[in-house]
Amino acid sequence: MSDTRRTKVLIIGSGPAGYTAGVYASRAMLEPILVQGIEPGGQLTTTTDVENWPGDTEVQGPDLMVRMEAHAHAMGTEIIGDYITSLDLETRPYKAHGDSGTIYEADAIILATGARAKWLGLPSEEKFKGFGVSACATCDGFFYRGQEIVVVGGGNTAVEEALFLTNFASKVTLVHRRDELRAEKILQDRLFKNPKIEMLWDHGLEEVTGTESPLGVEGVRVKNVKTGEIREIPAKGVFIAIGHAPANELVKDKLETHMGGYVVTKPDSTETSIPGVFAAGDLTDHKYRQAVTSAGMGCMAALEAERWLSEQDIVEGKDETEPLGYGAPVDSAAE
Ligand code: FAD
Ligand code: NAP
Numbered sequence: 001m002s003d004t005r006r007t008k009v010l011i012i013g014s015g016p017a018g019y020t021a022g023v024y025a026s027r028a029m030l031e032p033i034l035v036q037g038i039e040p041g042g043q044l045t046t047t048t049d050v051e052n053w054p055g056d057t058e059v060q061g062p063d064l065m066v067r068m069e070a071h072a073h074a075m076g077t078e079i080i081g082d083y084i085t086s087l088d089l090e091t092r093p094y095k096a097h098g099d100s101g102t103i104y105e106a107d108a109i110i111l112a113t114g115a116r117a118k119w120l121g122l123p124s125e126e127k128f129k130g131f132g133v134s135a136c137a138t139c140d141g142f143f144y145r146g147q148e149i150v151v152v153g154g155g156n157t158a159v160e161e162a163l164f165l166t167n168f169a170s171k172v173t174l175v176h177r178r179d180e181l182r183a184e185k186i187l188q189d190r191l192f193k194n195p196k197i198e199m200l201w202d203h204g205l206e207e208v209t210g211t212e213s214p215l216g217v218e219g220v221r222v223k224n225v226k227t228g229e230i231r232e233i234p235a236k237g238v239f240i241a242i243g244h245a246p247a248n249e250l251v252k253d254k255l256e257t258h259m260g261g262y263v264v265t266k267p268d269s270t271e272t273s274i275p276g277v278f279a280a281g282d283l284t285d286h287k288y289r290q291a292v293t294s295a296g297m298g299c300m301a302a303l304e305a306e307r308w309l310s311e312q313d314i315v316e317g318k319d320e321t322e323p324l325g326y327g328a329p330v331d332s333a334a335e
Contacts, residue, residue, distance in 0.1 A: 002101045007033040009305050010096055010104050011077070012084050012250070013112030014069065015042025016291045017281025020298030021110045021305075022072030022079070028306040033078045033104060035096070040081065041065030042114050043244070043282070044291055046136045048164055053291055061138075064291075087250050089274050107312070108276040108305040111251060111263065112298060115244035115282040115289065120152070124208040125240065132217025133208055133238045137161035141168050144237040150175055150220050152205050153241035159183040159191050161241045166196040173233055175200045175222055200233075202226050208238050246283050255279070259286040270301040276312075278305055 009025045011018050014036035025032040044050060044061035051058050073079055082102060087109070088095040096104040117135035119125060125133055134140040137151075141164060149169040151162045154176035160183075162174045174191070179201040181188050191197055203222040209232070210217040219234045246261045255272050256264040263279040265271055270278040278301040281294035 002103055004103045004105060005033060006093070006105045007031065007078075008107050008309060009033075009110060009302070010035070010094075010106035010108075011110045011112060012096065013037055013042065013114055013281070013283075014040050014079070015044070015065075015112060015114045015281060015294060016068060017114070017283075017294040017298035017301070018042070018110070018112035019065075019068035019072040019077075020295040021112060021280060021302040022077035022298075023075050024299050024302030025110070025305065026072065026076035028302065029076075030302075030306060030309070031076060031078070032110075032302075033080060033106075034072065035080050035082045035084055035098065035104065037083050037113065041069065046138055047160065048138055050291065084250060087254065089251075089254055089277060092276070094276070108278065108309055110270075110298070110301045110305060111272075111277065111279040111283055112281045112294075112301070113247040113250065113283050114294070116247050117240070118243050118245050119240055120205060120242065122205065122207065125205075125238075128208050128210055128215065128217050128238070131215040132210060132236060133240065135240050137164045137239055137241075140237070140239075141165050144168050146170050147236035148173070148234055149237040149239065150205075150233055150235040151239045151241055152176075153243070154178060154180075155182045155241070155243060156184060156187060157243070158241035159187040161239050162197055163187070163190055163194060165237075165239065166194055169196065169237075172197045173200055173235070174198070175203050175205060175220075175233075177204050177225055178202065203231075205238075206230065244282065244289070246286075248283060251279075262286045270297055270304055271308075276305075276308055 009030045009032040011021045011034040022034045047061040050061050082098040082100045084096045086097045093105040145168045148171045150173050152175045162172045165172050202225050206223045207221040209219050248261045263284045265284050270280050272279050280297035280301040282289050
């Protein structure tokens with residue numbers, strides 16, 4: 001039999017946006033429930049040094065997220081290890097179905113499901129995933145001690161991964177499709193100074209090559225995007241670091257999205273097109289995608305949820321199961 005939990009505010013996601021929403025919603029005495037998902041702590045648990053979290057010149061990503069979790073918990077957030085598989089947002093209270101069988105009933109929902117690594121979509125990439133192809137250097141770098149490694153991408157993640165992997169690898173080749181990196185200048189400086197890293201400009205990954213039995217990577221075939229020339233690079237590990245896409249599976253058919261799936265929120269707000277449903281962090285942000293901006297949006301979402309809930313409570317005789325319909329306007333002035 002399925003268990004049902006009732007809460008005023010359900011927070012889905014345990015990255016900086018989710019935990020910050022937990023801190024603020026708890027302090028507003030909303031007794032929130034936060035469901036962590038399969039990556040407790042979110043994307044920062046897949047990195048090492050974080051140098052742009054205010055107040056910490058340098059902090060390890062996983063440590064920062066443990067502290068955020070402890071903070072949200074200490075303020076009163078109930079933190080649950082579960083994964084939401086579907087949402088029912090047509091009638092109130094809203095319902096979230098947990099993989100555990102638990103149904104979470106909530107007056108308001110804060111979506112903070114963040115983003116996930118993108119893949120190139122090559123058959124050979126898929127074939128060798130987990131057997132030499134990875135999207136997480138901090139998770140898998142250790143397996144390539146003394147080996148040659150290829151990293152693909154040109155943003156902050158690719159550069160940080162390449163730098164981190166020099167701790168293990170004999171050589172790292174960073175393959176980028178243009179002749180200019182998108183990464184911050186400070187990271188580029190470190191990259192260009194590192195003698196273990198070779199930069200391969202204007203190249204795209206064509207194929208990951210390797211052995212069948214045992215399944216394992218031996219190298220990559222890359223193509224010069226300007227000349228069409230193909231070359232082979234030996235490597236035991238291939239790290240794909242070409243960006244992240246919003247984790248919008250729960251709401252992509254229910255809420256308006258744009259710019260490749262990011263949930264649309266009202267200007268200067270975390271309100272979505274469904275009243276009482278708020279979205280924060282990388283799920284909504286195609287532009288900044290930083291821990292501090294995600295945390296800021298988590299704060300906004302909790303404050304807006306509190307205001308929205310108090311507006312509902314002052315409406316006498318409100319039927320909690322009343323269908324709201326998508327896009328129904330919240331007009332507090334009319335109420
Ligand atoms: P995320 O951190 O993506 O967390 C999403 C959460 O949602 C996860 O806990 C996941 O388990 C949960 N979730 C997803 N789906 C479900 C579901 N269906 N049910 C329940 N839970 C669910 N930013 C910086 O400012 N500084 C840095 O140095 C930095 N380094 C980075 C290094 C790497 C390698 C990467 C990948 C990113 C880095 N970033 C950095 C970016 C930063 O990590 C993100 O901007 C930030 O984590 C986004 O926070 P978020 O709360 O929106 O979501
Ligand atoms: P990103 O900034 O979107 O960069 C993705 C990179 O991959 C770009 O260089 C892009 O090339 C390349 N790329 C995309 N699709 C490709 C494809 N199909 N084939 C080959 N190359 C492809 O992503 P990110 O580096 O993961 O960063 C995501 C966000 O997290 C950013 O906002 C970033 O600032 C943040 N972050 C911050 C830090 C930090 O503050 N230290 C660290 C990591 C991440 P083009 O340049 O040609 O488009």
